[in-house]
Structure formats: structure tokens, C-alpha cells
Amino acid sequence: MPSGHDITPSEMMDGRWYNEEGIPTFKIEDDGTVDYATFSGFRRYHAECHVCHGPDGEGSTYAPALKKSVLRMDYYDFQEIVASGKQEVSNSANQVMPAFGTNKNVWCYIDDIYVYLLARGTDSIPRGRPAKKAEKSDDFIAQEDSCMSM
Template sequence: MKTITSLAALVLGATLASTAIAQDETSENAQPTDEEVELKEDQTVMPSGHDITPSEMMDGRWYNEEGVPTFKVEEDGTVDYATFSGFRRYHAECHVCHGPDGEGSTYAPALKNSVLRMDYYDYQEIVASGKQEVSNSANQVMPAFGTNKNVWCYVDDIYVYLLARGTDSIPRGRPPKKADKPDEFTTAEDSCMSM
């Protein structure tokens, strides 16, 4: 009887150990939940792998070294114009479902957290084509906005606004100070809206 009990204990111990290892391996590949996304002060690389350090301005918008849009907030709290534009466009088109200031709602996720762990190109694909997740426990449907110029012409502005909110670089509400609208921004905006 002792041999069987000892053997059972060994098998149980080995099973528990292999389960723990498998869970550790799985959790390494899993994306963090909204609650798990906590950034350290001065952190510039997001869980998505994108660095949010502004490197170059093109067409009136800031980009990082990889050409991914980002935001810039001056020491006095002045936000770049694209981030301010993103605030305006988000609250005109997105907040009805996703809540004010990217905070989420009872039926749509907090986008200020989603953009931190989501690849920029995946974000664009979801905004352009929409997303549908239907199961027994949830029915989440986001419409496609690729043909809505009020969203698509400002898709990068909305993205950088949400990044700034997700990193707590700007507080909730309308940014109190904004940079002047660059001429290049106006040119790009006019070109997109006239297509």
C-alpha cells in the first residue's frame, strides 16, 4: 500500500510540476489584460514592442524611429496638434461605445489600454475592417470605419491620443494646451478629405 501511495504522490507531483511549467510558458506568450498593463514612469517601449519616443515630424504628425505614429507632450503640458485632433475625433466617433477618454464601457474595451499591447498595424486593420467576436458569453461587434473619412483621415491622430491616455501622459478631458496646427497637417487633412 505504501508503494502505491508513494507512486501516486510522485505521479501527482510530476503532473503538477509539468502543469505549472506549461502555464508559465503559456503566460509568457499571452497578452496582458487591461489590469496587467501597468507602465513604469519614463517607460518608452510599450508591451506591443513599439517605442513611443518621438523622432521625426512628417505631415504635421510625430513618428518614432520605425515610422509608427506617436505623440509629443511638452514639459508645460502642451500636446502636439495630432494628439489634440485625436482627442476631438475620438470623442466625435468612438466614445459612444468605448467610453470617454478611452476608459472603456460595459460592452466595449478600454482602448487606452488596448493600444499599449496591440501592434499599430493590427489597430489600423481593426479600425478599417471592423471586428466581430461572437460566443456564448459575448457578442462584440465593431463596425468597419475604413470608408468613414471622419475616422480614417484621422486614424493616426486617434491612435496617438489613445497612446497618450494609456501612458498617462495626458489626463482625462480636453487637453488644456495644444500646439498650433502645422501647415503640413492641413495639407494632408485636405488631401484625405477630398479623396
Template structure:
């Protein structure tokens, strides 16, 4: 998941998959910090703090290691049900929740950084400044 280029204030791989970038001094890119904030606001209730999972829902920091980016988006947008005689797991759809969907790439890269072990638990200590490009894309999504 090597960062190759930046677009709209977010890092992407050469294959145009969102990724994170952490400097040698531990400073994270703003999108990863944004992902931490959005995950903490919207996802941690079921999936536990820092993507660690809970008795109710799986550890998403592990899920992003086995799910590709597009499957992750599909599950978040449409939800998921695994109901049978031994399980009753239901994740609601978040595709219309702007507080999730406008930041889906940020949540993904935050969980990816947690999953590969490059980002420790808790609020990241150092972050890059929010860029004008990030702000413009964020405003466009939230207002649209």
C-alpha cells in the same frame, strides 16, 4: 514611443510608427489634440469617454498597449466580431468613414498618450497650433 521626426504635421518614432509629443509645460502636439477631438466625436459612444471603456466596449487606451499599430489599423478599418455563446461583441468597419480614417493616426496617438498615462482625462488644456503641413494632408484626405 519616443518621437523621432515629424512628417505632415505628425510625430513618428524612428520605426515610422505614429506617436505623440508632450512638452514639459503640458502642451500637446496638434495631432494628439486632433485625436482627442475625433475620438470624442466618433469612438466614445461605444468605447467611453477618454478611452476608458464602457460596459459595451473595451477601454481602447488599454488596447493600444497590447495591439501593435498595424493591428489597430486593421481592426478599425475592417471591424471585428467576437460572437459566441458568452459574448456578442461586434465593432463595425470604419475604413470608409473619412471622419475616422483620415484621422486614424491621430486617434491612435491620443489613445497611446492616454494609455501610458502621459495625458490626463478631459480636453487637453494646451495644444500646438495646427501646421500648414497638417492642414494640407487633412484636406487631401477629406477631399480625395
């Protein structure tokens, strides 16, 4: 379990699944169908994050494997780093992640990216595009439209 959080889906709100604590999580049906937010997270991750962090959250030579990082930090730390960026300087490296808090293609889908990486980090979904996805709900569409039009 990432940072001691339960990843069991408990409640759906705005087309996304949350655990008992109100933290975004994923839901995968017995036939392998992923919830739409997890599929959306796959798409957004590969549009915005994989250039540095590698395909499927696997990492690269200069950026960490986010599928592992989300298991070591809590949801709010993940949000803070994505929104504000991060810099780590040492004698051997200078790693800089830019802030994405004003990038709507990231920030409007931050929960989706998070749950996709959780699903990858817990080996709940394999590498590559999810083979089956749930339908995009009206609630998901409304929340997406609201965020993107701000």
C-alpha cells in the same frame, strides 16, 4: 511601451510625430502642450469612438477600453481592426465593432486617434480635453485637406 514599440518622438512629417520605426506617436512639451495630432485625436475620438468605447478611452459595459487595447496590439493591428471591424462571439457575449475604413472622419485621422489613445494608455495625458495644444501646422492642414477631398 505598447507592443514593444518605442513611443519616443523622432521625426515630424505632415504635421505628425513618428518614432524611429515610422510609427505614429505623440509629443508633449514640458509645459503640458500636446502636439496638434494628439489634440486632433482627442476631438475625433470623442466625435466617433466614445459612444461605444467610453470617454477618454476608458471603455464601457459593452466595448473595451481602447487606451488599454492600444498597449497590447501594434499599430498595424489597430489600423486593421478600425478599417475592417471585428466580431467576437462566445457563449456569454456577441461583440461587434463595425468597419470604419470608409468613414473619412475616422480614417483621415486614424493616426491622430491612435496617438491620443497611446497618450491616454501610457498616462501621459489626463482625462478630458488637453489644456494646451500646439498650433495646427500648414503640413497638417495640407494632409487633412488632401484626405478629406478624396
